[in-house]
Amino acid sequence: MAFTLLVNGVEHKVEVASEASLLNVLRDDLGLTGAKYGCGEGQCGACTVLVDGSPVRSCRMQIGAAAGKKITTIEGLAADSSLHPVQQAFLELEAFQCGYCTPGMVMSAAALLRRIPQPRREQIITHMNGNVCRCGAYLRIIEAVQHAASSGKRTTHAAAS
Amino acid sequence: MRPRPDTEVQQHDAIERLHHTFEVHRRDFFKLLGAGLLVGTASIHVSTQESGAGRRSRPEMPENLDSWLHIGENGQVTVFTGKVEVGQNVRTSLAQQVAEELRVPLASVQMVMGDTELTPYDMGTFGSRTTPQMGMQLRKAAASARATLVKMAAEKWQVPESDLLAQDGRVREAKSGRAISYAELTQGQRLTKTIFEQPPVTGPEHWKIAGQPMSKINGRDFVTGAHKYTSDISLDGMLHGRVVRPSAFHAKLASCDTAQAGKIPGVTAVRDGDFLGVVAPDKITAERALAATRVQWDAPPQPSERELFSYLKTHTSEPEESERDQHVAGSVEQARPQAAKALRQTYTVAYIAHTPLEPRAAAAEWKDGKLTVWTGTQRPFAVRDELMSAFHIPRDSVRVIVPDTGSAYGGKHTGEVAVEAARLAKAAAKPVKLVWTREEEFTWAYFRPAGVIDISSGVKADGALLFWEYDNYNSGPAAIRTPYEVPNQRIAFHPSDTPLRQGSYRSLAAAANHFARESHMDELAHELKLDPLEFRLRNLKDERLRAVFQGAADKFGWGKRAGSPGRGLGIAGGFEKGGYVATCAEVAVNHEEVKVVRVVEAFDCGAVVNPQGLKNQISGAVVQGLGGALFEAIHFENGRILNPHLAEYRVPRFSDVPEIEVVLIDRKDQPSMGAGETPLTGIAPAVANAMFSAVGIRLRSLPLVPQGLPTRAA
Numbered sequence: 105m106a107f108t109l110l111v112n113g114v115e116h117k118v119e120v121a122s123e124a125s126l127l128n129v130l131r132d133d134l135g136l137t138g139a140k141y142g143c144g145e146g147q148c149g150a151c152t153v154l155v156d157g158s159p160v161r162s163c164r165m166q167i168g169a170a171a172g173k174k175i176t177t178i179e180g181l182a183a184d185s186s187l188h189p190v191q192q193a194f195l196e197l198e199a200f201q202c203g204y205c206t207p208g209m210v211m212s213a214a215a216l217l218r219r220i221p222q223p224r225r226e227q228i229i230t231h232m233n234g235n236v237c238r239c240g241a242y243l244r245i246i247e248a249v250q251h252a253a254s255s256g257k258r259t260t261h262a263a264a265s
Numbered sequence: 266m267r268p269r270p271d272t273e274v275q276q277h278d279a280i281e282r283l284h285h286t287f288e289v290h291r292r293d294f295f296k297l298l299g300a301g302l303l304v305g306t307a308s309i310h311v312s313t314q315e316s317g318a319g320r321r322s323r324p325e326m327p328e329n330l331d332s333w334l335h336i337g338e339n340g341q342v343t344v345f346t347g348k349v350e351v352g353q354n355v356r357t358s359l360a361q362q363v364a365e366e367l368r369v370p371l372a373s374v375q376m377v378m379g380d381t382e383l384t385p386y387d388m389g390t391f392g393s394r395t396t397p398q399m400g401m402q403l404r405k406a407a408a409s410a411r412a413t414l415v416k417m418a419a420e421k422w423q424v425p426e427s428d429l430l431a432q433d434g435r436v437r438e439a440k441s442g443r444a445i446s447y448a449e450l451t452q453g454q455r456l457t458k459t460i461f462e463q464p465p466v467t468g469p470e471h472w473k474i475a476g477q478p479m480s481k482i483n484g485r486d487f488v489t490g491a492h493k494y495t496s497d498i499s500l501d502g503m504l505h506g507r508v509v510r511p512s513a514f515h516a517k518l519a520s521c522d523t524a525q526a527g528k529i530p531g532v533t534a535v536r537d538g539d540f541l542g543v544v545a546p547d548k549i550t551a552e553r554a555l556a557a558t559r560v561q562w563d564a565p566p567q568p569s570e571r572e573l574f575s576y577l578k579t580h581t582s583e584p585e586e587s588e589r590d591q592h593v594a595g596s597v598e599q600a601r602p603q604a605a606k607a608l609r610q611t612y613t614v615a616y617i618a619h620t621p622l623e624p625r626a627a628a629a630e631w632k633d634g635k636l637t638v639w640t641g642t643q644r645p646f647a648v649r650d651e652l653m654s655a656f657h658i659p660r661d662s663v664r665v666i667v668p669d670t671g672s673a674y675g676g677k678h679t680g681e682v683a684v685e686a687a688r689l690a691k692a693a694a695k696p697v698k699l700v701w702t703r704e705e706e707f708t709w710a711y712f713r714p715a716g717v718i719d720i721s722s723g724v725k726a727d728g729a730l731l732f733w734e735y736d737n738y739n740s741g742p743a744a745i746r747t748p749y750e751v752p753n754q755r756i757a758f759h760p761s762d763t764p765l766r767q768g769s770y771r772s773l774a775a776a777a778n779h780f781a782r783e784s785h786m787d788e789l790a791h792e793l794k795l796d797p798l799e800f801r802l803r804n805l806k807d808e809r810l811r812a813v814f815q816g817a818a819d820k821f822g823w824g825k826r827a828g829s830p831g832r833g834l835g836i837a838g839g840f841e842k843g844g845y846v847a848t849c850a851e852v853a854v855n856h857e858e859v860k861v862v863r864v865v866e867a868f869d870c871g872a873v874v875n876p877q878g879l880k881n882q883i884s885g886a887v888v889q890g891l892g893g894a895l896f897e898a899i900h901f902e903n904g905r906i907l908n909p910h911l912a913e914y915r916v917p918r919f920s921d922v923p924e925i926e927v928v929l930i931d932r933k934d935q936p937s938m939g940a941g942e943t944p945l946t947g948i949a950p951a952v953a954n955a956m957f958s959a960v961g962i963r964l965r966s967l968p969l970v971p972q973g974l975p976t977r978a979a
C-alpha cells in the first residue's frame with residue numbers, strides 16, 4: 105500500500121505492507137537508522153520517535169497510524185548543525201556506554217522537556233522508565249536530562265531578557 | 266595463581282576452535298593511507314595456536330607482533346587493534362595511551378578495531394585484558410615510534426638525540442627551538458621498524474593524556490544516531506533473512522515443507538541439514554515466508570528448571586587437576602573438630618541472559634568467492650574461523666568486520682548469526698542482513714551458567730577462620746579461591762552437564778563465587794556477633810583488598826550508623842582479574858518491596874587510564890549486577906525458554922537504580938588492569954547481606970527477590 109509520511113519536515117511516499125511498523129519503514133525504507141530495534145515489544149524504548157510531539161514506540165505503531173502525522177526522529181532533532189540541548193547534555197555528561205539506547209533515550213527526554221520544561225527527578229524516572237539502558241548509564245541519563253532542563257531554562261531566560 | 270582468562274571460554278563455548286595461521290593482507294589498505302612510518306616487526310607472518318587442544322593449553326597472545334600503528338603523511342596516526350568496542354570505551358582509552366606515548370593530540374589518533382583483514386590477530390575482547398595487555402602493547406609500539414622519530418630528526422639535523430624532545434606531534438630541539446612535524450619527518454618514506462626490546466614507555470606518574478578523564482572519542486555519532494551498528498548496515502541489493510527455529514533445544518528436523526514460502530515473490534527458502542531459513546526483500550515478507558513454512562521437529566525430553574540444582578549436582582564430570590579448579594591447603598578433616606563454630610550452607614545462582622540491547626546481528630556479502638561479514642562479536646578472529654570451517658573456504662576468503670557494537674557483556678563470543686547470515690546470503694546470491702529478534706536472543710544465545718555452591722566452614726573463638734571447604738557445581742572457577750587467610754582449605758570446581766547452553770558472562774563465575782563466599786562470611790560474622798567488616802579485616806592480609814574495604818566503608822559511613830527495621834546495610838568485597846572491589850549497600854524493605862537505595866563501591870585496578878570511563882564502567886556494572894542480584898532469571902522447561910521477552914525477563918530500569926558513589930583508588934605504582942568485569946561482583950552479596958540486616962532473612966539464591974520479599978527464609 106502507498107503511504108505518505110512527514111518525517112523531519114520532509115514528505116516521503118512509501119509503498120509497504122500495511123502491517124509494517126513505523127520503525128521498519130524508517131529504518132529500511134527511509135534509511136533513518138537512528139531509531140533502534142531493541143525488542144519489538146514496546147518494552148525497551150530504543151525505537152522511540154516523536155509523533156505529533158509525543159513519544160511513541162515506533163516498533164508498535166503500524167505505518168497507517170503514522171501516516172499524515174508529524175514524525176521526528178533523532179536525525180531531525182538537531183536544528184542545523186547544532187545539537188538539541190538534550191543531545192548536548194548527553195554528550196557532555198557522557199550519558200551512555202555502548203550508545204545503543206541513546207537515540208531512544210534522547211527522544212524520550214526531549215518529549216518530556218517539551219511537556220515539563222523543569223521536571224523533578226521522580227518525574228524523569230517515571231517518564232523514562234520504559235527506556236532500558238542495559239549498560240546501566242541511568243544515573244548519568246537523569247543528570248543529563250536535568251542538565252538539559254537547566255540549560256533550556258537559561259536559554260529561555262536569555263531569550264526573554 | 267597464574268591467570269588463565271580463557272579457561273571458561275573453552276569450557277563453556279560449544280564451538281570447536283581451530284589451529285590457524287594469521288597472515289596480514291594490508292598492502293591495499295596502506296596504499297590508501299599513503300606513505301609513512303610503519304612500526305612493526307620485520308616478520309609479517311604470525312603463527313598462533315589457539316585453544317584447540319583443550320583447557321590445559323594456555324593460548325598466548327602472539328609475542329611477535331605485526332604492525333600496530335601508522336603515521337600518515339598528514340600526521341594522522343592510525344592504530345590497529347583486533348580488540349572491539351562494545352561500550353566499554355576502549356576505543357577511547359587505547360587512543361589515549363597511544364596519544365600519550367606518541368606525544369600527539371588525542372584528536373589525531375584514529376583507531377581501526379576488530380577487522381580481521383586490517384588488524385593483527387587477537388583472541389578476543391574479554392577477560393578484562395584489553396587494558397593490561399593491549400594497552401601495554403600499544404604503549405610499547407607508540408613509544409618505539411616516538412623514539413624512532415626522534416632518531417630520524419637527530420640524523421636529519423646532525424644533533425644528538427638527547428637534545429631533542431617529542432612534543433605535540435613534532436620533534437623539537439630545546440636549544441634552538443626549531444621543530445619538525447612527524448608528518449614532515451615521515452614524508453615520502455615507507456619505513457618498517459621493529460618494536461624496541463625496551464621501549465621508553467612513559468610511567469603513569471608522568472601521564473598527561475592518559476590518566477585524564479576523557480569522553481568517548483566518537484561520542485557525537487551516538488547522540489545524533491549517526492553511528493552505524495551492524496544492525497544499521499545497508500548493502501547494495503541487500504535482502505533480509507529469518508531463521509526457522511527448532512521447537513526446543515536439541516530438536517532435529519523431522520519434516521519440512523517450504524513450497525508455500527517459496528511461492529511468495531522474492532522469497533528464497535534455504536534448507537541445509539537442520540538449518541532452515543528464508544530470505545526476502547523486506548522484513549514483512551520474510552515474516553510471511555517464515556509463517557508459511559511447515560515444519561515438524563523431534564525434540565528429546567530434557568531437564569527442567571524445577572530439577573535444575575539437583576541435576577547439576579548429580580551430573581558432574583570429574584574435576585580437572587588444575588591449580589585454579591582445585592585447591593588444597595592444610596587439612597580440613599583434621600581442623601574440623603577444633604572449630605569453635607562451624608557452618609554449612611548452600612547457595613545457588615540461576616541462569617541469566619546477557620540481554621545486550623542490540624541483539625545479535627550480521628550482514629553478509631559474497632563477492633567473487635570472498636565472504637565479508639559485519640557482525641557484533643567480541644571475537645572477530647574466532648568468528649572468521651567459524652565461517653572458514655562452516656563454508657570450507659580458506660582464511661583469505663573471509664573477512665570479519667566489527668562495527669562498534671550495542672554491547673555484549675561476555676555474550677557475543679560466538680558467530681552463529683554470522684554463519685546464518687552467510688548461509689542465507691550464499692543461497693540468495695545477494696547480501697543478506699540477519700538481526701535476531703529479542704525472543705531469539707533470549708532463546709538461542711547462551712546463558713550465564715547456573716550453579717550450586719556448598720560451603721562448609723569453621724572459625725576459632727577469636728574469629729580466625731580455621732577451615733574452608735568449598736564446592737562449586739557448574740557455575741565456574743573464576744574467583745573460586747578465597748582471599749582470606751585460612752590454614753585449612755579444600756576448594757573444588759565441578760563442571761556439570763548443563764541443561765541449557767551456557768558461556769561467558771561479564772565477570773564469569775566471579776559473581777556467583779563472590780555471592781556465596783561473601784554471604785557466608787557475613788553469616789559467620791553474625792554467628793560470632795562480630796561486625797561483618799571487622800570479621801573480614803581480621804582474616805585478611807592482602808593490603809590492596811583491605812584498602813578497598815576501608816575506602817568503601819569510610820565513604821559509606823560503615824559502623825557510624827546501624828541499620829534499622831526495614832533498613833539494612835551490607836558489605837562485600839573481593840579480588841579478580843587484577844581488580845580489587847568492595848561494595849557497601851543500603852537496602853530499604855517496605856512490606857514485600859525491596860529497594861536498594863544507596864551503593865558505595867571502591868575499586869582498585871592499578872594506575873587509572875581514564876577515570877571518567879572507569880567510573881562509568883563501575884556504576885554500569887553495579888546496575889547490571891543489580892539485575893542478577895534481585896530479579897533476573899531464565900525460566901525453562903523441557904528444552905524451551907518460558908520467559909523470552911523483556912516483559913517477562915526483568916532487567917534493571919530507572920526506578921531500580923540506587924544512588925551510586927564510586928571510590929577510585931588510583932595506584933600509579935601498579936600496572937593498569939581491566940575494569941569491565943570485577944566491579945560487578947560485589948553488589949549481589951552486599952545486597953543480600955543488607956537484606957539480612959534489614960529483615961533478618963538470609964537469602965541464599967540469586968536472584969534474591971524475583972517476586973518481592975519471600976515471607977520466610979529461603
Ligand code: FES
Pocket residue numbers: 140141142143144145146147148149150151152161162163164
Ligand atoms: S524496540 Fe520498540 S520498544 Fe523495544
Ligand code: FES
Pocket residue numbers: 199200201202203204205206236237238239240241352622671672
Ligand atoms: S548505553 Fe548501552 S544500552 Fe544504554
